Amino acid sequence: MEQTLVAEAKDAPRTADLAFDRLYRSSRDDVYAYVASLLRDAPAAEEVTAAAFERAYRKRNRFDPERGEPRAWLFGIARNAALDELRRRSRQAELAAEPADLESFGSAESAEHSERRLAVSAALERLEPGERELIALKYFAGLANSEIAHVLGISESNAGTKLHRAMTKLREACHEYA
């Protein structure tokens, strides 16, 4: 009996593995969305997303819950991976935004919706990369302001202020398109 329990305990996934599995399942698409918005290159985004998860998995035992939320930690890793990729390629300035996929907006949606989203997409392109990143972290990845602050290494209030400015700028850009 005792032997069985010991064997089960050995075979049971470790707590860190379980926690990471949960984190992966809840963050996979969010990380991809954030990285893709930074890189604006789908194949590269896939590569970097996979690399970020791999790196996080290797470091999972070093994660300290006292230093922040797991999602903030994961997005920090993803951000570094994406920025390293941008540095490596030196394509940040040259990269043209991928054209918005009109079909992806859905044929069922009204023309007004499609037109509006095209305008938002174009307005996003006019934002500074840092502003685009803030919006991606907030609305693509769904991070809270405190998590954004942790990822960017700034204070929470500063993150909120910057996000507000970015949204204001985006709204203005949309207005110009309208």
Add this chain to the structure above:
Amino acid sequence: MNTPRDDQLIADLRALRPAPRPQFAAKLDERAAAGFPRRSRLPRISLAVPRISPRRLLLPAGGLAILAIAITTAVVAFQEDNNGEVHLSMAGASRDPVPAMQQERATGATQASGAAESVEDASAGIELNFSAARLRQRHVERSAQLVLAAEPGDVAEDSRKVFEAVHAHDGIVMRSSTRQGAPGDAGARFELLIPTAKLGDALAALSAIDEVRFRHESTADITAPTANVSELLQDSKARIDSLLGQLEAAESESEREAVESELRQERRHRALLRSELQHLQRRAELSRVTLRIETGAAGESSGSGTWGVDDALGDAGHILTIAAAVTLIGLAVLAPIALIALLAWLTHRAWVRRERRRVLS
């Protein structure tokens, strides 16, 4: 089209959220389930520098470090043994004189012509004896320790034989003490001076008195200090000759007094040098031999020459000292390298952070 409201804008943004391809998502899920096995994304790096976990490197690295310490320790110990002293030890030897004794005549020890007394007689003309040819001769100081095992009833007889053997080889018994008693208590101790030229024969004779429990011989080359003092002595003699010439040529009383004062000083210096040279010569010509006669089992008496726990502790301490010294030297070498590596790492890290900030600005 109107400017979107906030909720509309947020909804539009969320609708614009890039979504992963299902194939990519499925593949990533597979990799997650497999524990993210390493990919050869950078094959050139993977081939050039195989990624080995630090834990796996720990064992061979530790082995290498121990090997390095062991080699260094052996080298240091070997150098210590060969640095001016040569030890020939034999524990538990038989009564028979060892053939190695025959070699001692060929070691180049200064050949002494007589006993200790004759050394004193020869002192007057000692500086003249050191010709250039003689300076080239090696001057080696030799010493020996001998421990004999005897029955308590044989101690007195063995002691008598020791005196006989010493006198037969023109040696001197400097100190002696004999104890009678039970096994372990009874014994004798002698401090002898034996002419170096006869040391081999004397040791053979002493070893034949009873069972040899321990014998240790050592040599120390004192050629350099002997030659140095001899040269100084010759210089001093030349200086005295010169001063004597000056004294003869002195014309005034004050000049004569000054030369005489200098002459007295130089003669004192010469006497000191001569004494020092005699001492060195005596060390080369007369070998110091310590002889003990012990009774009882070999392990009962301290310092019997057999290798015991005390010796083991001493050896262990010696090895640990050397190992600590080697480690200290290693740290002294590694510390600056580690500091440079740390600075390089910090600089690189700062540079990467700056570049990451720049890439988004």
